[in-house]
Amino acid sequence: MNRRFALAVALVALLAAGAGCLGYATGGGEVTNETLDAEPPREYDFDADRDAVFELSTDARYTVVYDLSGRDELRLYRQTPYAGDQPLEFEAFRYRYPDGEVVTGSEFRARGGEVDRTPDETWIRLADDMEGGKVAFSGAGSPRRFTSLAYVEGSYAVTLPPGFSTDFPLVGHVSPRSYEVETVGDRDRIVWEEVTGSIVVQAYRETDLTVFGGILAVAVLVAVVGTLRFKRQLEELRERRREMGVGVYDDEDDDGFL
Template sequence: MNRRFLLAISMVALLAASAGCLGYVTGGGEITNETLDADPPAAYEWDTNADVRIEFQADSTYLTVSNVSDREELRLYEETGYGIEEPLEFRAFRYRYANGTVINGSQFREQGGEIEQTPDEVWVRFGEDMTDGTIAYTSDGSPRRFLARTYVKGSYEVVLPPGYTTDFWLFGHGSPRGYDVETVDGRERLVWEEVTTELIVVQAYRERDLPIFVGIFIIATAIGIAGYLYFRRQLEELRETRQEMGLDVEEEETDDFGDDGPPPGMR
């Protein structure tokens, strides 16, 4: 076997590993009952009017509550910066029946539900008697720049941590447009009546950081203006120097040509 063939095989293996293709060989891993049964950082807000509620905590975790009525399964995944899909990492899974009974992840499995992780996603499959329920889980993310895939279409609400806001458009906003902003118990809430896009994006900032951001913006603007004026001044000095050295003679030649009249033969 020649060296070129071995090198080609090595390159293919390296590309497969970097793209995550080897995950299909090694398996996607399993989400343990211990992970699913972990305690959430705060109580899940089951009584919400939105189809999906995302609530941020001060420790950069977020709690998601999703209405999964009339669904047989749900695919949970996220996309890396290279366009590769990966399983959504979550914990503290709960399922709530329509009658209000809440069970944890291991009980969900015992009662006919499935939670299976592959190299690309996590599949949550519901049992025969789970036709009108709600799921909740905890994951990690920052409200400063948050991207959420809309696994469930419908109405959404995103609750920011205390002290965070999207009020100043330059540093805070939400996408898609058409949402309402309200404050409940001192926490800002973004509400969408209907979301059909693949992503929700929220960018927020701490209210106490706004003077710092404004100061940085003013300083950066002042530096930009000063740099522009300095550049213009350098160009002016260069032009004046060329004129003093007699290098900028294009205008004089044009004037002389105009005084002498047209070229010979054209008079």
């Protein structure tokens, strides 16, 4: 039995090692031009004056624009509790030159830029003549709880979908705490002047507060009814013990009995 168990463990280890080596040998999976050239869910805000600009939507797709001034590459990854760093997946890649020209992912590659994926991260590398531009792409992310690492240091902005807010502390949360909220049309925009670690935005639809208030009211009502019912049952029990003469005194505390 011990020999069979040892052989099984060795086989699993061999398969895992083989899978890991294969992953590194193949570069963790190619990011295809079709993925990069996909149509964005909405227009990218290349004109924003922040280092990173996110726009969230109710279709669970976010868009982001990163200013790469002073940088020639960008490492994108997500942290997982058990599998370590994993490459960030995205689509609808666009690059805008400082003069305003916007190119797709395949054009970006044709002009010397690189978008490569390894088992641990996705790399965006600029060609020599691309200094000072901006990159944009789209990915999966819910406005109810959106998180992102700060892949570039500097100022950040996150625009919520119409009708969403973070004001109510029980259901809304923003980190880092040094932020301000601007109103842009019918939308809230959360802005930070400096971010170095990560951002977390937990938002709610303002109409959800009515539902939340109703649930809270029902919970309070259930608690009150339960308390009154317990007191009534306790009083009935005390009355029966008094009738039986089993150690119940008139001056004992109302909340206990002997």
